Amino acid sequence: MKRVVVGLSGGVDSSVAAYLLQEQGYEVIGLFMKNWHDDSVTISNECPWLEDSNDALLVAEKLGIPFQTVDLSEEYKEKIVDYMFNEYEQGRTPNPDVLCNREIKFDVFMKIALSLGADYVATGHYCRKGTIENEKGETYQLLAGKDGNKDQSYFLCQLSQEQLSKALFPIGELTKPEVREIAAKLDLITADKKDSQGLCFIGKVRLPDFLQQKLQPKEGIIIEVASEADVFNTIETEFPSQEAAFAYQSRKRDYSGQLSKVVGKHQGAHYFTKGQRKGLNVGGTKEALFVIETDVEKNIIYTGQGSNHPGLLKKALYIKNDEVHWVREDLALQAKQTMDVMARIRYRQELQEATLHQFEDGMYVVFKEPQSAITEGQFVAWHKEDEVLGSGVIS
Template identity: 60%
Template sequence: MQRVVIGLSGGVDSSVAAYLLKEQGYEVVGLFMINWHDTTGTLEGDCPWHDDRVFAELVARRLDIPFHVVDLSEEYRRRVVDYMFAEYERGRTPNPDVLCNREIKFDVFLKEALRLGADFVATGHYCRRECVAAADGTEHYRLLAGVDGNKDQSYFLCQLSQEQLSRALFPVGGLTKPEVRRIAEEQHLATARRKDSQGICFVGKVDLPVFLQQKLAAKRGNVHEIRADWPKYARTAAPDDLPALAEPWRYTVRDGKKIGEHNGAHFYTIGQRKGLGIGGRRESLFVLATDVGQNVIYVGEGDAHPGLYRKALFMKAGDLHWIDPAERMRAGQRRRFRVRIRYRQPLQGAELVVCDEGGYLLFDEPQRGVTPGQFAVWYDGETLVGSGVIDR
């Protein structure tokens, strides 16, 4: 009998995943991760992992499976949290959930699971894995979108490797969220009606802005508004001039007027609407750009402001990742994909153009809020082919 160690998080998805694995004949072991300790004692709000652990243990008892707890907080702080802070200080916006899966759940956690004799690890992610045989007889693994389009979480797993996928199982990927809730109710699992977690993956109930403001120093700076008729928005670039099309809008304080103050440019991200504290406008203000060196943020009025949109983006060569190395594109190649540049964004038509320096994504339509530090992810049908960190 093959042994599967599942990450029991205290949520309904991993609970039902554990039940399904047991029904499929696997020997199932539950493993709960402690990912965060607020050693400073300054973090507002309750750190919910204590409650999560109780619910995870209740599920394990109900399913009659062994239950273990592992403290991964030091690895988490070093490999996810410290990186996240460093990125924000640079004026970039990282995705801690993607890093969590690459660095913790399918690396550190996987190693812990192997120590427990695991053949596979499993999570409650809404995605699917497919094994295909290549012409040379080798096995290759594909990462597919979840059946439930409203809950598909393949985006968060966009950095996984063939080795990681070979050990991974996603039991709820072929189900919808209502079906998962129904199974949990039928099996009388303690998590059946528990709300999905919100906030940062490792902090839980605390919102990201609150967390950042307690970990990064506040620094008063100015908010400058850029009008929609700023002359440089009229710039034209040839359809094949990818560097020009991917170049971000760059402002100086002389390009707009001061309309307010903020507590630190590193607390804001491109496309952000809330948290500016400036009212009295017909339409909402949005962050167009941040300058952490000068500690200035630039904003524009209205969702249709031209400063929010760009036709292309660039990713450095070292930041391009292919789920299956056999799919890797070489310099000089171009290929059409369906792309998203943030979680839950509807897939967008685009062409990926690879060069020596990296890769450009040229979109059919201008994209709103292209944000350095976030991940661009490209799909061929249901298959997630690759991803890259947005540089500009």
């Protein structure tokens, strides 16, 4: 019997994952990760992790598996929360869920599991793992979950071959309704529990409220940039190289001195992100205002009217070499190589046609169609069919 440690989160997905592994003959241990107890940053009056750990315990009792809670709050604060604040301060928008999987669940948590003699770590993610056998041994694939509506492979796009070798995703072949049905048949307390929203493993938190407790408010102006501003008139320039052309397409546009007007005030540019519509509190425009750029140095938010404003659209993005990550290391590009892929720049976005261009210093992802709100600090993931090949931090 191989031993598997399941990250029991107190939700329905991990509950059913534990049950399925039991059915497959594994020796299953349930571990609940406690990732937050900093009372100086209030998250809400409720205490979600207490309720969740209690539900996880009840599921473990029902299934008859050993259970314990591990406190990872120190590592979580250092690797996720501090990183998040630092990124927001620099005007970037991090993705804590992707980081949490790479740094916490499949690193810190995995090490604890292996120290308990586990052969594998399992989670309730909607994704699948494939294995390719060849003369060099085994190569692992990260595949999309069967439930297209719930596929979570994007959140695991930073996993390595080593991490995948020890990972199991028991519910990847199921749809959410099937998972709930299994939980209901077993009479698990989590069967009808709503999916958790908010930060990975912190629970019910509204991000702006959370950020305001660490990043001080600072009043600044909101500028509306006209869609006919000169900066959007792309002059057909002859570029000395393909790399220079891509650098131009992915550049951060300079809106100073452009056709624009001040339309309001805000409490801190670092609270806002590209593509954001809510929270600007500016009325009187024909179409809704969207954030098209933030300048945290000057504390200015640039906005534009309508979801098709040219300030939201770009065809290319750049990833620094040290932030290019290949799940499939065997397919990694060398300088001057290209690869046609399907890519997405955020969770739940439809996959888009794109080409990867690897250069000496980094990689450009060039899309067939312009993309809306390409945001620094977020992850772009690239696929071939239903396999995630790699990902990178948008620079």
